[in-house]
Amino acid sequence: MLACPHCALALTLTDTGAACANRHMFDRGRGGYLNLLVGGRLGPTVTAGDTPDALVARRRFLTAGHYAPIARMLAAAVGSPPGPVLDVGCGEGYYLSQLAAGEHYGLDVSKAAVQMAARAFPATQFVVGTAYRLPVLDHAAGAVISVFAPHPFAEFARVLRPDGWWVTVTPGPGHLQEMRPQPTGQAAHKTRERLQRRADPPPEAAHAVRVQYLLDLPAEAARDLFLMTPIRWQAGARVDGPATVTVDVWVASTRAW
Ligand SMILES: C[S@@+](CC[C@H](N)C(=O)[O-])C[C@H]1O[C@@H](n2cnc3c(N)ncnc32)[C@H](O)[C@@H]1O
Ligand SMILES: [Zn+2]
Numbered sequence: 001m002l003a004c005p006h007c008a009l010a011l012t013l014t015d016t017g018a019a020c021a022n023r024h025m026f027d028r029g030r031g032g033y034l035n036l037l038v039g040g041r042l043g044p045t046v047t048a049g050d051t052p053d054a055l056v057a058r059r060r061f062l063t064a065g066h067y068a069p070i071a072r073m074l075a076a077a078v079g080s081p082p083g084p085v086l087d088v089g090c091g092e093g094y095y096l097s098q099l100a101a102g103e104h105y106g107l108d109v110s111k112a113a114v115q116m117a118a119r120a121f122p123a124t125q126f127v128v129g130t131a132y133r134l135p136v137l138d139h140a141a142g143a144v145i146s147v148f149a150p151h152p153f154a155e156f157a158r159v160l161r162p163d164g165w166w167v168t169v170t171p172g173p174g175h176l177q178e179m180r181p182q183p184t185g186q187a188a189h190k191t192r193e194r195l196q197r198r199a200d201p202p203p204e205a206a207h208a209v210r211v212q213y214l215l216d217l218p219a220e221a222a223r224d225l226f227l228m229t230p231i232r233w234q235a236g237a238r239v240d241g242p243a244t245v246t247v248d249v250w251v252a253s254t255r256a257w
Helices: 052-063 068-078 111-120 153-159 185-197 219-228
Strands: 017-019 025-027 085-088 104-108 125-128 141-147 160-171 207-217 243-253
Touching: 052 111, 052 219, 068 141, 068 160, 068 207, 068 243, 104 111, 111 125, 141 153, 153 160, 207 219, 219 243
Parallel strands: 085 104, 085 141, 104 125, 141 160
Antiparallel strands: 017 025, 160 243, 207 243
16 A cells, blocks of 8 residues: 655555665654655645644544534445545544544644554554655555545545545535634635635535534633634634534545445
8 A cells, every 4th residue: 555755666564664675664653653754745734733732622622523423424425445545634533533444544744643643543554744745556545535634636546446436525615604703805805715615515526415513512622623723823713612613514525425
């Protein structure tokens, strides 16, 4: 499944690390993860969601089950793929942990996220790497998933088996609308355009289901949700006390389920 990030040959995994036939070697970090990020970050990889407090908030919010309906629809869409599942932008591993058992790989550009994932889910192989040049062999994955994370579809097509499929989770127009600051002037126009684009699932998808519900959150959970999303970096964004928020996402795939 995994490919050497230097020469693209297959990686052989051992207890202590991984190596290719050209003797490029990678040691395992604590928890067993592999760092396959070489030559610096490629593409727009630095997201505000990477900070340690965001990771802790996300772990607490997700394990409390507030996004369980999303995880269930994702699991239904993934189904029983014809090979390993790769989660691109896996964060601290929650969504992979909610799929039916199988061979799972999680990849994220954030080393802190991958370290946290590897410690929590030892049966899954986690790697530090970039979505834009996946350290994965051609046509090796049965399914590629991306949840609120980058989804370069050409790269997904390269690593997917011909009989495999991808599944994305992306925000719909109403997602967390109660938490967003109301933009004014030029910013308001841009925001309307972005929300308009979210009215549809990714055009590359063959099938999509919209998951919508209201979440009644106690103050601590509302605070966690705010901290784990990029909304926290928008000017004027704030959350105080308990909140009712709209969840509105697209679960989309190259396959109908
Ligand atoms: C909003 S978080 C979602 C995390 C997780 N999928 C979840 O929903 O809990 C986006 C994730 O994408 C990762 N990411 C951003 N750019 C990336 C890239 N170029 N390659 C791989 N991961 C990336 C971030 O580090 C972050 O963990
Ligand atoms: Zn190599």
